[in-house]
Amino acid sequence: MEKQTVTIYDVAREAAVSMATVSRVVNGNPNVKPATRKKVLAVIERLDYRPNAVARGLASKRSTTVGVIIPDVTNIYFASLARGIDDIAMMYKYNIILTNSDDAGEQEVNVLNTLMAKQVDGIIFMGNHIDDKLRAEFKRAKAPVVLAGTVDPEGDTPSVNIDYAAAVEEAVTNLIKRGHKKIALALGSLSQSINAEYRLTGYKRALNKAKLPYDDALVYEAGYSYDAGTKLQPVIADSGATAVFVGDDEMAAGIINASMESGINVPNDLEVVTSNDTIVTQITRPAITSITQPLYDIGAVAMRMLTKLMNDKELDEKTVTLPYGIVRRASTKSAD
Amino acid sequence: MEKQTVTIYDVAREAAVSMATVSRVVNGNPNVKPATRKKVLAVIERLDYRPNAVARGLASKRSTTVGVIIPDVTNIYFASLARGIDDIAMMYKYNIILTNSDDAGEQEVNVLNTLMAKQVDGIIFMGNHIDDKLRAEFKRAKAPVVLAGTVDPEGDTPSVNIDYAAAVEEAVTNLIKRGHKKIALALGSLSQSINAEYRLTGYKRALNKAKLPYDDALVYEAGYSYDAGTKLQPVIADSGATAVFVGDDEMAAGIINASMESGINVPNDLEVVTSNDTIVTQITRPAITSITQPLYDIGAVAMRMLTKLMNDKELDEKTVTLPYGIVRRASTKSAD
C-alpha cells in the first residue's frame, strides 16, 4: 500500500505539455506563456505534485542544503550561533544538515566527508580548534566553508568572530584598574587556539600594559562545564588570586557557586568575569559580568557569507570581526 | 578550475569491471569474489572515489537522512533531545536535517513539506502542540514520524515521553504533604496540550486526592523564559501561594531570583519545583528541586523507534513512556 508519488512526468502528461515546460513553471522560469503556466499550475495543484529535491539535486548539482558542524548542540553558545545560521539559511531556502562533532578531530573529518558525500552546497564549521588535517579537508572540499565563532590563526578560511584577544584584554584591564594584581585565567584546553592564541594573548597584553608580571601558575586549563568550575574553584582560591577571567559561562557559574559556598564572597573577595553572555550570566547570584557577543549574528553573518560563496560571488572581506561589548553585573565591583 | 568529480563509472573503467560490481563492493554486497573486491577497492583508494549520496538516494529511494523538527535549538530541553537523536542517527548512519519551527503551526507544516521534498526517510517531531492540520500532514507523509518529548492526546503517532501528569501529580503531592494549601502552577500557554491536558491534569489530581480546592486564579500562563519568570513572580507573590510548580527551568530561575530579590525567601516563604532538570536547576541559588527526565534517552529512543519504522519493522509499543524521577534541591524544604 505504498503511497504513489506524482512525478514531473505525470504533470506533463496531464497538462499536455513537456516535462521541460513543467520544470520551467516550477522553477519560475519566465519563458513560459502565462496561459501555459496557469494550465500547468492547475494540474500541479490537482495532482498535489511536489518536486523531488533529490532528483533535482542530482540534475542540477545543487542540493540547497548546507552542512553545519557543531561541537555539541546542547552547548548554548554554539546553539545560539546555529539558530542564526538556520534562520538565514531558511531565508535563502537552504536546509541545514546538523552534526555534532564533540570537538574531536577525527570525528570532524568524518563528518565533513559524509557532508560532502551528501553534496551539500556549503559548510559552516564551528569548533574550538582547527588542525592541519582539517584545514587540508577544507581545501579539498569542493563546497565553500565558512567558520562561525571559530578562529583559525592561519586565516585562509573565511570566518566570522569577535576580536577575542581585544575583548579579553579589555576585560582584564578593567580588573587591573580596580587594583587587582593577581588575576587568574580559567580556560578550556590550551591546545585550542582560541585559548592559547587569543584569550591568553589578550590576557598577557593587559598585564604587560600595566607592567604586571605574568605568572603561569595563574592560568588554568579546565573543561568547559559547570562541574569543571566547581572543581577548579578551590585551586583558584589557593592561588591567592583576587579576580578571575573565565572562558565559559557555565564554568564561571561553577566557580561562583563554589566560592560563595566556601565563604569566599563574589565580588568582594573574588571578582569574576566571563566570556559568552549566555542566559547563565543572568541566572547566577551574583549575576556575572561578561563580554557580550552577538551570538545570533555571528551565525547569521556566517551563513550570509556562505550564500555568497555558494553563488560564486566575491566576499567583501574574508574575515569578519563583529563588535563585542562588556556588560557589568554583580560579580564585579562597580567600575572606578 | 572546477574540481573534477570521480564517479562510479571512472572506477569501473579503471578496475575493468562493471559499475554494478563497483556498486556491490561499495555497498558491501557479499556476492563479489574477494580478488575482485580487492582490485576495486584499490582503484577506489587510488582515485579517492566517494559515492555521491544524492545519486544514490535517487536510485535507491532512500536518502539515509531524517528530518528533525525542533521548536528552537537554543532551548536546552529540546537541544538535549536533539543530541540523543543525532547520536543514535549517526550510529545507524543517518544524517539529520534540523529545522527550527518556533512552535508555529504554519511553519511546522512548511518545514514538514520541505523535509518530505528532500526525501527524508523519516521524521522526528518535537513541539509543544499538535493540531489537526499537523496530524493530517503526518498521515499524508510517506515517511514515518515519531514524536520526541512531545505529546499527542490523539495518540496515533508513535511517541516517546515521560508520564507528565503523574510526575506533576507526584511533585505537587509532595508539596501538599509539607502542608501547602495554596500551590501556584506556572505554565506556558494552556493552548498547548502538554500543559492543558497533562500538567494541569496532574496538578488537579494531586489537589483532588488531598481534597484541596482547585482555584483557577492560581494557574498562570506565561512564556517559557527567564524574563517571563521574573515578571510573573510579583503576581504569584500577590496570590498568597506558598509554593509553585513551574513548567520550565528558566522560568523557575526567574521566579526564584525575583523572589529572593524582593525579600521572599525560597524555600521558606515560597517553595519552587520545576520540570526539566536542566543545568539551570543547579546554577540557581537556591538550586531547584525538579522532575528529572532522561532527556538524552527520550531522543535516543525516539530515533531507535524511527529506524525500526524506516525498515518496515513492527514497533513493540507505539507509545513509549520512560521513567521520571524527582530530585530534591534547596528550593524546597526537606521532605516530611
Place this chain on the structure above:
DNA sequence: ATACTAATTGAAATCGCTTTCATGAAAATA
C-alpha cells in the same frame, strides 16, 4: 502579404548510482 526576430515549447541527453535479469564460469552432484 513577406521576411525576420523574438518568444515558447519539446526532444533527448544527463546527473551518478542501484537493481533486476540474463549469462557464463565454477563447484557440486550424479
Place this chain on the structure above:
DNA sequence: TATTTTCATGAAAGCGATTTCAATTAGTAT
C-alpha cells in the same frame, strides 16, 4: 564425464528532475 546448482559478473533500465539545442509559433517591421 554429464548435468545441476551456485557464484560472479555485466548490460541496461530506471530514479525524477534540469538543461541544451533545435523546432515551432507568434509578433513585428517591411
